[in-house]
Amino acid sequence: MHSICFQATGVPRSNYIFDSCSPALAISKPINLRFCGLRKEAFGFSGLTHSSSGRVRFSSRGHSKKVSASAESNGSPPKSFDYDLIIIGAGVGGHGAALHAVEKGLKSAIIEGDVVGGTCVNRGCVPSKALLAVSGKMRELQSEHHMKALGLQVSAAGYDRQGVADHANNLASKIRSNLTNSMKALGVDILTGVGTIVGPQKVKYGKVGFPDNIVTAKNIIIATGSVPFVPKGIEVDGKTVITSDHALKLESVPDWIAIVGSGYIGLEFSDVYTALGSEVTFIEALDQLMPGFDPEIGKLAQRVLINPRKIDYHTGVFATKITPAKDGKPVIIELIDAKTKEPKDTLEVDAALIATGRAPFTNGLGLENVNVVTQRGFVPVDERMRVIDTNGNLVPHLYCIGDANGKMMLAHAASAQGISVVEQVTGRDHVLNHLSIPAACFTHPEISMVGLTEPQAREKAQKEGFEVGVAKTSFKANTKALAENEGEGLAKLIYRPDNGEILGVHIFGLHAADLIHEASNAIALGTRIQDIKFAVHAHPTLSEVLDELFKSAKVKAAALSHGPVSEPVAV
């Protein structure tokens, strides 16, 4: 129980997502197309990272003698198993699954070829939150108007780059050791090495240059995650042309950095870099910045997060070639028009951050041994995360969760999918509602969302023939937000007036990422507006923004009659 609590509170939520892969986000065709042709480069890069890693070797109890036995009968499922569940990949998804498996009484092991924690903890949401915490404070201290309005005087806000970098690194180590300890404490075996599926219910693992071990399990979950995706023509040198992996180490703060891609990752880094004094140029393939956000939220976010800052942008362009700074030349970025493919511009900047999304890390998994072919690197799965083979049949006892299946590339989505799989293998059917999974972007102020955007809702409404209602509230009317002098913000509710169903909630404003859960829980539990509007919120809190939002929705009277509103009970 304790560890479950830890998981809920100790692991910050992911903000990392591959823009084109989430059902909640608009799919961007151009990126997909380019992505297909570029898989090799992306994997070549990632393979390197993978093989160079792997450290401590844990030997798991008494499986050595079974190695030979099971090796003989390669191809047919074994009769007895070393484990009830083996998870390949100890990221947030694998960790969530392992913890839930232990709770359900399954004997579990987790195979990790790199460090425990995966992308989120080591190279993603966790260290980036540390940098964003710094950038948020810098922003506040630098905002003279803001400080003056609060009656504060601050002089000479400055920062020490190494100190900031250390903070991010320390946070990652801390969360990593928490994660490792929580699994060890519960008796999850941590097997070190690259995991490969060798047949049904059979996995081999081992470090490069060491003999492989083969273990068997009733059920196998693939949770190998993803790596930064680098389009063709871009030469990453790790110094002046970098990915989020490098940027999170904050080895330098360039005067001027181009960020390729204006999704979550790009947006968060623009927040960090501008707060630390850099100027930023966004390069976005689509015609508008921040694709995937609700358009209204995106517009407001652009007004607050882009326009007043030292940021400019080029939209509708591809960066076809990026050359790192060398021989006394700056970083050179060649842009072509996304539609006409005509050369459009050449930029000279001090550094470039490639934030074009993430590519699944599924190479070398041995999927061919179970007749599975990846699609653009993603492992095909059904709605229950069961892996589908080339003939469209389900592969028994094999599941894939997280970034590797590409359903929703968020750490907490992976964890939720893992828990869903464990529920299924322990005899309770479970289908995860991805529309109830919130997402957040930790800029200042934050952006968060759950469910459908307004255009998606309207499209669905047209198909299914229902009406869509939209309600909005402003942070300007919220006492707590005004007390913080952070009145900039908007919450938006998309709902069905006929039955009070919540279709989507989008928030832009102070602590939006923390506020979204009231809405995501309501969607997950099927709570209707006519019921939730009677829930009481402490005053004065930011949560009243959502309270106001639910209260301002206009649910038709017909819905109210069968939605039983609980009468107050005197106690």
Added chain:
Amino acid sequence: MQTQLGSAVFPRLLRRSLSYIPSILYSLHWLLNLFHFFRFLSNSSPQSQKHKEMASPFLSNTIISFSSSLSSSSSLPRLAPSIPFSAIRSKSTPRRILTVRSKIREIFMPALSSTMTEGKIVSWVKSEGDVLSKGESVVVVESDKADMDVETFYDGILAAIVVGEGETALVGAAIGVLAETEDEIAEAKAKAASKSGASTPSAPPPAPTPAAASTPAPPKSTPAPAAPTVAEGPRKTVATPYAKKLAKQHKVDIESVVGTGPYGRITPEDIEAAAGLSPSKKNVGLAVVVETKPAAPAKAPAASAAPSSLPPPVPGSTVVPFTTMQSAVSKNMVESLSVPTFRVGYPVTTDALDALYEKVKPKGVTMTALLAKAAAMALAQHPVVNSSCKDGKSFTYNSNINIAVAVAINGGLITPVLQDADKLDLYLLSQKWKELVEKARAKQLQPQEYNSGTFTLSNLGMFGVDRFDAILPPGQGAIMAVGASKPTVVADADGFFSVKNKMLVNVTADHRIIYGADLAAFLQTFSKIVENAESLTL
């Protein structure tokens, strides 16, 4: 250093001599001394080179970012509050068309809050050609605080939009033009065109003389500026995102700006220089630091008064824009005018100090350290001289005695700070000073190492300057100007003559908190400490 003297001091001295009649003679006296100082510099015949470090009285211990310019545009924010909400000012039409009694009004950026200096057009509620009636919302403006609908107080037709959606304009700048009748639309449009287009000429002349705008352009009697000195290749203009933003905002033609940044790119500072603004760059962690400004109500008149008295530049003169550091000096100097200062001079006998200096010099002790130590010890006994007046209403007594020492560096000025100078012993202090000077040369001073001073020391004695007048840096209570120590014939009470080394020190102080008697007592203590120099080594 000479350029700073020229630009910062003379207007100030002139102004002082006008405003403080009793001190007129005094000021003239200093003025004369300054000329002497120049002579000394040009003759390069320093007499007593005993003081090691270069220094000057014009300090930049804080570099304050400042967004509104000192040129004519700074009068705009002041203009705005006097005009009510309507944000529309009528302008009688030019003389040429006097016969037509048309009313064309400008819609200008209103001041929506006391802190607002510029606003952004969120959206135009009305579009060009729309008929407006009194009280209708015309445009939504985003200030530093909130979005607000701006209404018209006049009926009319929105003839032209000067500042489009998403663009920013300074408070008071025209953002649109309102015509009263349809007949006037064409004329109003022409006017709008001249507003948006013609405002560029008022911005700086092209490349070679980008700083010309900082001394407002003289009447265009002189022909076009001298031909470009450097032939520019067909290179593409590269400007940083913020530089582009600033250029748009201040209507600076980016093609006419010469970039001084890495790889010849145009930086925000280049645009600010071209637009005649003082730099507002808040680059964290670097030598540019934002500090609280003392209340400075008298700043604006001073700023506008100074340039108007300047004669047009002599033909053929070259204009060199300020560096960031020089701009900061300039800004601080102008800001210092808001503080009522006065000066008290004191002759100090330095025979004991000179003897001590000879003794400790081999141990690495510098004259700066000796003087800083002496000043700090005196300050410890006179805390009021170490205090400062932040708000015009109170004394701020500083808990530490931090002696800032002015150092001339690469055409600029910086004031490394010897923190807790009263507590450190002489040797530690000297060592600390050596480190600070090295850091200052390498431009590696941390903000607290140059802006935490509570008292400033400036020494021009090494040039043979016998006395001079230092300007009080904003945020401090007093500054001491130290002249050269010279053998002087002294007559004592009994009529005996002797020759003693005498050094004139002159302290400038903020009279709101430090009065004549305070300063006199402080100087007396300082003099005693110097005359019994052995105490400095304790």
